Amino acid sequence: MHHVIIGAGPAGVIAAETLRRSDAGARVTLLGDESERPYSRMAIPYLLAEDIAEAGTHLRHGEGHYEGHGIEVRKGRARSVNPAGNTLTLADGDTLSYDRLLVASGSHTVRPPIEGADLGRIENCWTLADARRIMAGTPRGSKVVLMGAGFIGCIILEALVARGVDLTVVELADRMLARMMDDSGGDMIKRWCEGKGVKVLTSTRVTALGEADGGIRLHLDGGAPSITADLVVCATGVAPNVDFLEGSGVEIDDGVLVDDRLRTNVDGIYAAGDVAQGPSFPTGAREVHAIQPTASEHGRIAARNMAGHDTPYRGSLSMNVLNTLGLVSSSFGVWMGLEGGDRAVASDPARFKYLRLEFDEDRIVGALAIGLTQHVGVIRGLVQTQVPLGAWKDVLLKDPHRVMDAYLDCTQASAA
Amino acid sequence: MHKSLLIDPQKCTSCLQCEMACSFEHEGAFNPAKSRIKVFEFEHGARAIPYTCTQCDEAWCMHACPVEAITLDAATGAKVVHEETCVGCKVCTIACPFGTVNYNADTGKVVKCDLCGGDPQCAEACPTGAITYVDASWTGYERMRSWAERLDAGA
Numbered sequence: 001m002h003h004v005i006i007g008a009g010p011a012g013v014i015a016a017e018t019l020r021r022s023d024a025g026a027r028v029t030l031l032g033d034e035s036e037r038p039y040s041r042m043a044i045p046y047l048l049a050e051d052i053a054e055a056g057t058h059l060r061h062g063e064g065h066y067e068g069h070g071i072e073v074r075k076g077r078a079r080s081v082n083p084a085g086n087t088l089t090l091a092d093g094d095t096l097s098y099d100r101l102l103v104a105s106g107s108h109t110v111r112p113p114i115e116g117a118d119l120g121r122i123e124n125c126w127t128l129a130d131a132r133r134i135m136a137g138t139p140r141g142s143k144v145v146l147m148g149a150g151f152i153g154c155i156i157l158e159a160l161v162a163r164g165v166d167l168t169v170v171e172l173a174d175r176m177l178a179r180m181m182d183d184s185g186g187d188m189i190k191r192w193c194e195g196k197g198v199k200v201l202t203s204t205r206v207t208a209l210g211e212a213d214g215g216i217r218l219h220l221d222g223g224a225p226s227i228t229a230d231l232v233v234c235a236t237g238v239a240p241n242v243d244f245l246e247g248s249g250v251e252i253d254d255g256v257l258v259d260d261r262l263r264t265n266v267d268g269i270y271a272a273g274d275v276a277q278g279p280s281f282p283t284g285a286r287e288v289h290a291i292q293p294t295a296s297e298h299g300r301i302a303a304r305n306m307a308g309h310d311t312p313y314r315g316s317l318s319m320n321v322l323n324t325l326g327l328v329s330s331s332f333g334v335w336m337g338l339e340g341g342d343r344a345v346a347s348d349p350a351r352f353k354y355l356r357l358e359f360d361e362d363r364i365v366g367a368l369a370i371g372l373t374q375h376v377g378v379i380r381g382l383v384q385t386q387v388p389l390g391a392w393k394d395v396l397l398k399d400p401h402r403v404m405d406a407y408l409d410c411t412q413a414s415a416a
Numbered sequence: 417m418h419k420s421l422l423i424d425p426q427k428c429t430s431c432l433q434c435e436m437a438c439s440f441e442h443e444g445a446f447n448p449a450k451s452r453i454k455v456f457e458f459e460h461g462a463r464a465i466p467y468t469c470t471q472c473d474e475a476w477c478m479h480a481c482p483v484e485a486i487t488l489d490a491a492t493g494a495k496v497v498h499e500e501t502c503v504g505c506k507v508c509t510i511a512c513p514f515g516t517v518n519y520n521a522d523t524g525k526v527v528k529c530d531l532c533g534g535d536p537q538c539a540e541a542c543p544t545g546a547i548t549y550v551d552a553s554w555t556g557y558e559r560m561r562s563w564a565e566r567l568d569a570g571a
Contacts, residue, residue: 010482040482046503051524056503060484293480293511300479321506328519330510373509373519375454381513404515408456408465412425 001026003306004088004096006078007104007241008032010040010292011273013059014299015102015306016071022307028070029096033077036128038066042292044131045155049162054128078105081248083266100306103256103264103271104299105241107290112147112236116209121216122232125156137231140164145218145229147206149176153235154189154324160233161198161325168199168227170218172236175202180320180331184347185354185368189324192352196325240275240288253277255288260312262302270306272298279315281384282333282365289316317384321376327352328373333366333383334358341365342393344400355400362393364403378407387411418493420552421529421536423466427546430455430464437541441532450520452529453538453547466547468538469516469529471495477528480511486528493552494531502526 003019005012008030016030032038043057055061066073077091081101088096109124111117121137124130138144142165146153149171160167169176175186176193190200205221215230240255251257251265255277262270262278271278273295280287294316304311321330337343337358344357354370357379364382382389382403389396392406435451443450453468471493478486478495485501486508488494497517504524508517517528529536531549539549 014479042482042505042507043503046505052503056483056501058484059482061501292482292507293476296479319510321510323504323506326521328506328521332510373506373521375515375518376509377512377517378515380510381515384513405456405458407515408467409458412465412467 001099002029002097003027003100003102003303004029004031004098005102005104006031006088006244007102007106007273007275008034008038008073009104009106009273009295010059011106011276011295011299011302012102012104013038014296015104015272015303016066017069018300018303019307020069020071022304022309026307027072029072029074029098030066031074031076031078031090031096033075033091034127034129035075038073039128040292041126044125044128045159047128047131048125048134048156048159051162057128078244080244080246081250081269083248083250083269086268099268101269102302102306103245103250103269103275104273104295104302105244105275107238107240107274109234110237110239111234112206114206114208116216117234119209119211119216121230122209122234125152125233125235126238134231134233135163138163138165141166142230143215143228144168144231144233145170145216145227146233146235147218148235148237149173149200149202150235150237151177151180151320151322152238154322156233156235157193157198158323158325161196168229169193169201170204170206170220170227171200171202172205173202176200177322177329180322180335181329181368182336182356184345184349185329185356185370188349188352188354188370189327189329191349192327193325198325238274238290240290242275253286257286258302260315261305261310262298262313263305270302272302279313281315281317282360282386284315287316287318289318291316291318291320293317293319314384317380319380327370329368329370330372330376330379331366331368332379333364335366335368338365342397344397346400355403357396357400357403359393362389363387364389367403375404375407378404381411382407385411418471418552419534419549420471420493421468421531421539422548422550423468424546424548425463425465427544428455428464428466429544429546430457430461431543433541433543434466434538434547437537438529441537442527450527452516452518452527466538466542467516469495469512470514471529471531472514476511476513477508477517480507482507489530489533492531492534494533495528496530497526497528499523499525 435448
């Protein structure tokens with residue numbers, strides 16, 4: 001049995017390790033297309049901030065970890081998949097045959113379709129190679145424009161501030177974190193960032209990028225004056241890596257569609273992580289959740305099934321946690337709420353505290369939090385288990401901050 | 417068989433000795449706010465529940481960590497945070513459905529119960545036997561297990 005894994009990110013690495021444990025006699029090949037030891041993109045901001053060295057981004061630290069586990073790590077990029085012959089063609093022309101194939105190819109950055117978007121001194125912040133260029137191009141005091149204030153943009157924002165650059169953020173949407181925060185939360189985070197000396201332009205479209213005095217000039221819409229930068233960091237979105245699946249018959253929607261065993265529609269081919277569109281909480285709809293916990297769960301469960309241990313996946317939960325210059329925010333599930341569901345809100349803008357819980361009857365289906373760092377995980381527990389909160393719901397409608405009490409009383413207080 | 421913390425809320429008088437002992441062991445100061453075990457009071461103190469990590473088999477925190485900063489202590493079964501490796505991304509704090517991994521803004525790292533290497537000071541300090549360190553096959557453990565099973569992502 002030969003398991004081939006396309007992609008050496010968290011989903012791929014965890015799948016490889018799980019396969020090694022679950023299918024001891026099998027051959028496991030892990031294919032990655034970057035010239036690095038498998039690493040975590042999530043750790044890149046901490047590298048930019050110079051909190052860690054490059055080795056601190058590695059997914060596994062032990063010398064010889066992969067060899068020691070009998071995992072063949074191979075550099076290569078998948079070009080096409082031929083399910084009829086159980087083969088995979090690589091960009092260098094080599095062919096690999098597989099018995100089971102895991103597509104864990106992740107996602108790639110997408111730049112807006114505007115003039116000048118491919119000029120030099122405009123960098124993505126996605127790979128270690130990107131991070132090295134950004135570090136080289138952002139000495140203390142340099143002028144940097146960050147395009148995009150979504151989740152990824154906001155993580156990079158903190159790292160750029162730590163580098164001591166003069167930072168301006170330009171965001172097309174009407175608030176920061178448009179997909180992770182509501183108006184109140186997004187405004188609170190914007191006000192916090194401005195208070196820390198970051199210029200934040202929301203509802204602002206960059207119409208074109210051009211060269212200017214060794215740097216970049218950004219032309220803005222609505223008659224706003226253009227701005228210049230020594231370096232532009234582009235965090236305007238990512239999209240799943242699925243090009244190589246063209247012609248394979250693997251069904252693709254927003255990502256590679258998988259069932260509750262992480263199987264695609266094609267026999268022997270599975271998908272996991274950022275590239276996969278699988279079952280989700282609490283609605284059951286198939287969604288792409290490009291987050292670390294989903295990659296980890298997908299990788300593990302896909303591998304169990306590939307190894308022949310039938311293991312259902314109950315679904316991923318969209319959730320994020322973010323530190324914006326010291327202000328910690330998090331979001332869970334259907335934070336925008338369900339039609340007809342109740343909502344509990346506690347907002348203290350002066351102290352940058354916010355908590356919003358969304359209910360379906362007496363169960364929590366989503367939440368937003370700002371300034372909450374203790375026991376925040378119970379919100380995941382409550383959304384994922386759909387524990388009925390009974391009388392606690394009314395308590396929470398008055399004071400959502402009692403969510404930990406509600407959780408404990410509903411799950412732990414029964415006889416010891 | 418690993419041992420685990422068995423918590424009997426009915427014996428808890430909310431004296432907070434466990435929080436004091438935990439914070440002293442880990443932070444070198446008697447500071448309940450820094451404790452990894454937390455006593456939650458209900459009905460104005462009439463009822464209390466000591467609460468901390470159960471070192472669950474699922475190990476959501478450990479699997480979610482992007483930089484292998486949480487590992488299994490094979491001797492105790494504890495999932496242990498390595499501060500020197502933790503980058504402070506906080507993904508474990510939202511991944512843990514029990515809410516027992518917390519972010520410490522002072523250090524920029526996360527903290528959780530590590531069973532004090534096999535000699536949990538909270539159990540040592542508890543004067544009423546509300547917190548004991550016993551074979552994991554005890555009944556209290558089953559309650560934690562049943563909750564863990566509801567959360568189980570699959571494997």
